[in-house]
Amino acid sequence: xxxxxxxxxxxxxxxxxxASFLAWRNITSPIDFxxxxxxxxxxxxxxxxxxxxxxxxxxxxxxxxxxxxxxxGEKSPDYLSGTLSLEKAQTIGNSLLALRKTFSLLETQAxxxxxxxxxxxxxxxxxxxxxxxxxLSDLMLMQQGLAKTDLMxxxxxxxxxxxxxxxxxxxxxxxxxxxxxxxxVDTWEGSKTLVLEKYEKRTSxxxxxxxxxxxxxxxxxxxxxxxxxRAETEEIYNELAEDIGKIGKQLYQDRIxxxxxxxxxxxxxxxxxxxxxxxFIATPLFINILILPQLSIGTATFFQPIISITSSLSVxxxxxxxxxxxxILSV
Amino acid sequence: xxxxxxxxxxxxxxxxTKHGYPPPExxxxxxxxxxxxxxxxxxxxxxIDMSLLSGIxxxxxxxxKNMRTVSRMIGVIFSSYGQKYEPIELSENRFRxxxxxxxxxxxxxxxxxxxxxxxxxxxCSSTAKAMAQLVLGEEGSCSWDKALIKGGRKCTVxxxxxxxx
Numbered sequence: 001x002x003x004x005x006x007x008x009x010x011x012x013x014x015x016x017x018x019a020s021f022l023a024w025r026n027i028t029s030p031i032d033f034x035x036x037x038x039x040x041x042x043x044x045x046x047x048x049x050x051x052x053x054x055x056x057x058x059x060x061x062x063x064x065x066x067x068x069x070x071x072x073g074e075k076s077p078d079y080l081s082g083t084l085s086l087e088k089a090q091t092i093g094n095s096l097l098a099l100r101k102t103f104s105l106l107e108t109q110a111x112x113x114x115x116x117x118x119x120x121x122x123x124x125x126x127x128x129x130x131x132x133x134x135x136l137s138d139l140m141l142m143q144q145g146l147a148k149t150d151l152m153x154x155x156x157x158x159x160x161x162x163x164x165x166x167x168x169x170x171x172x173x174x175x176x177x178x179x180x181x182x183x184x185v186d187t188w189e190g191s192k193t194l195v196l197e198k199y200e201k202r203t204s205x206x207x208x209x210x211x212x213x214x215x216x217x218x219x220x221x222x223x224x225x226x227x228x229x230r231a232e233t234e235e236i237y238n239e240l241a242e243d244i245g246k247i248g249k250q251l252y253q254d255r256i257x258x259x260x261x262x263x264x265x266x267x268x269x270x271x272x273x274x275x276x277x278x279x280f281i282a283t284p285l286f287i288n289i290l291i292l293p294q295l296s297i298g299t300a301t302f303f304q305p306i307i308s309i310t311s312s313l314s315v316x317x318x319x320x321x322x323x324x325x326x327x328i329l330s331v
Numbered sequence: 332x333x334x335x336x337x338x339x340x341x342x343x344x345x346x347x348t349k350h351g352y353p354p355p356e357x358x359x360x361x362x363x364x365x366x367x368x369x370x371x372x373x374x375x376x377x378x379i380d381m382s383l384l385s386g387i388x389x390x391x392x393x394x395x396k397n398m399r400t401v402s403r404m405i406g407v408i409f410s411s412y413g414q415k416y417e418p419i420e421l422s423e424n425r426f427r428x429x430x431x432x433x434x435x436x437x438x439x440x441x442x443x444x445x446x447x448x449x450x451x452x453x454x455c456s457s458t459a460k461a462m463a464q465l466v467l468g469e470e471g472s473c474s475w476d477k478a479l480i481k482g483g484r485k486c487t488v489x490x491x492x493x494x495x496x
């Protein structure tokens with residue numbers, strides 16, 4: 001956790017404690033009717049003003065999100081027509097299918113659980129990449145105004161087809177194409193740092209394949225008949241490494257991962273602003289419609305705890321807002 | 332300057348990807364079940380270590396055959412695999428380091444300590460042999476105390492150079 005986040009949490013906790021203390025003090029010591037009315041009116045006004053600021057923040061984050069979406073949307077057609085052509089998609093698809101076939105067989109032949117798991121991971125990742133590639137292939141045909149072919153779909157089994165349909169449904173905007181490409185590259189490459197994810201739970205397909213090739217190399221020493229499997233896998237590995245490596249390089253050159261991450265942040269903050277706006281709309285409505293019209297000395301005594309809490313909430317609301325403004329400036 | 336640095340990093344990544352060790356957490360249960368293959372594993376590891384270490388020497392342009400070179404090469408390999416290590420001693424004749432993590436610790440719990448200890452020797456002796464062949468010469472030796480496998484917090488690895496007259 002970084003320093004600024006720790007500070008933000010400390011401020012938030014501090015404010016919550018102060019607000020709770022003030023609320024508790026007001027509940028335990030009754031205040032007079034006129035003061036209570038002033039508190040309610042001030043609280044309503046505070047919530048109203050904050051709502052205005054929150055709405056501005058919501059619009060700002062939405063603007064940032066739209067700006068990034070449009071920048072990515074402009075870049076995505078280049079990826080479908082240049083970086084990833086139909087021919088290349090076909091070549092990568094064939095390699096992934098070959099991997100799937102070989103490692104499914106190896107998985108059934110393996111008797112040790114750890115070995116089975118390694119081969120299963122290769123099958124799962126190759127399948128996941130294949131479905132994403134099939135979606136991209138569809139979009140390429142659409143972009144080029146060509147008739148849809150079922151070439152890649154015909155090679156799928158029922159489960160793979162279900163996954164493909166799911167993936168296809170998720171691509172609704174142009175920038176979603178880049179998300180799919182990035183996910184495909186990430187499945188292959190994993191982390192971009194020098195440290196290999198050897199002991200991390202999520203390894204890359206590249207790492208699983210290297211481990212498998214190394215393991216097959218050992219098996220080859222023990223049993224000469226398994227020689228062709230290692231050689232074929234190594235050949236496929238080299239082809240994939242070259243093809244996907246180029247796509248990955250292009251993605252990083254165009255700063256796509258950074259832009260997508262910024263979009264994700266903007267989207268998260270936009271969502272939080274939305275819920276915050278709902279709270280700040282609901283609270284003044286609650287005060288104005290339910291409490292204020294019925295406020296007599298009797299009801300004031302009855303509503304006093306609620307009024308104390310809402311007025312404390314308005315103090316906390318200001319703290320929340322300051323924190324969000326701080327976050328928004330870093331998007 | 333940054334371009335040069337990037338090239339070294341890229342070369343190193345390619346080297347480590349090309350010459351990957353067979354994963355102990357998978358290999359050991361297989362060989363344990365088969366009851367054979369230690370010798371073949373040792374031969375494969377030695378080939379990998381020779382390619383890997385000579386590759387590192389070439390990329391980093393390490394020409395001097397001394398303990399400093401050993402320490403740099405060990406540093407590169409350990410940090411590339413995300414393995415934490417701490418140098419304890421570096422002199423003309425000795426390089427000692429301690430490691431707080433070991434690939435053997437990631438081997439399944441159902442594999443007993445004796446088997447882990449045996450394969451620890453297979454993996455470590457291969458690197459030690461390659462290091463002696465490439466950097467230290469015949470006077471070089473390496474030892475490891477296997478403390479991590481025995482339940483200790485750190486394992487100490489020592490490279491020694493005994494100068495003969």
